[in-house]
Amino acid sequence: MRKLVAVSLAMMLAVGAASAENQPNGNSKKDSGQDRQQASQSAVLAIKEHTAPTQSSSDSAEAQSETDKKITKYTGKLASYTLALDILTGFLVLGGIAQGVLIGRQIKLSREEFAASHRPKIRIRRIDNMVFAIDQPITATIQVSNVGETNAKIFSVGIDIFFRYPPGGAEEFDATPNTLIQVVPPGMGASIDVKCRNLKNIEVEQFKAGIYELCALGHIAYEDGAGIKRNTSFFRIYDRTSSRFVAAPNDPRQGDREYED
Helix, strand or coil: CHHHHHHHHHHHHHHHHHHHHHCCCCCCHHHHHHHHHHHHHHHHHHHHHHHHHHHHHHHHHHHHHHHHHHHHHHHHHHHHHHHHHHHHHHHHHHHHHHHHHHHHHHHHHHHHHHHHHCCCCEEEEEEEEEECCECCEEEEEEEEEECCCCCEEEEEEEEEEEEEECCCCEECCCCCCEEEEEEECCCCEEEEEEEEEEECHHHHHHHHCCCCEEEEEEEEEEECCCCCEEEEEEEEEEECCCCEEEECCCCCCHHHHCEEC
C-alpha cells in the first residue's frame, strides 16, 4: 500500500513538472530540463522514503514473530519441566511416608522382640496375714515379686480364699477379677491385700475340726512395656503344720491353676 502511494506521488510530481514545462513563461529549455531532473529526483527520494520504512517494519515483524515462537517454545518446555518436577516431588513424598511407616513398624517389632527377650515375670511368693472369724470376711496379703528384667504393670487381680469338703472335693469360690493398677519394677516385690466372703459358723467349726480344707485361688494379669498382656495364676492349700499356704502338687487341678505365661 505504501509503495502504491509512493509511486502515485512520483507520478504526480512528474506530471506537475511536465505541465510547468508546457506553460509559456519565457524560461529557456535549459531550465525546463533542470526542472524535469529535479522532479525525477524528488520522485525517487519519495519512493525511497516510503519503501525503506516498509522493509524495516517487515523485518521487525518477522523478528517479533520469531521471538514469540521462541518464548512459546521455552514456556512449553518450562511447563513440562515443572510438571515433571511436581510428579517427582509427589513420588518423594510418598516414598517418605512409606519409609516412615516401615521405620515405625521396625521400631515396634524391635520393642516387641526386646520385650519378649527381656520380659517381666510376676511370681507368687507367699500368702501372709490371713485372718478369719465367724461372720467376718477372710482377709490376707498376697506377696508377689517381679523376677523378670523389665517393669510389670499389674492391671487386674482376682483372688478368693474358700473352704472345700471333703479335701479335693467340690469347690465353691468367686475369683472375679477386679481392677488394680500397680507397677512392679524388676527385682522388686509388691503386696496385694484381699478381702473375701464372710464365713459361716459351721465352716469355721468344720475347719478347726480338720474336716474342711482351706484353699486359695488367684489370677493376676499384667503387661510389659510393649503392652503385651501376661498372666500368673496360682492355687494353694493351707498347711496346718506350718500354718501357711503351700503348693499342692498332688492336687488333680494343680496343673490348670498354677502357671506363668
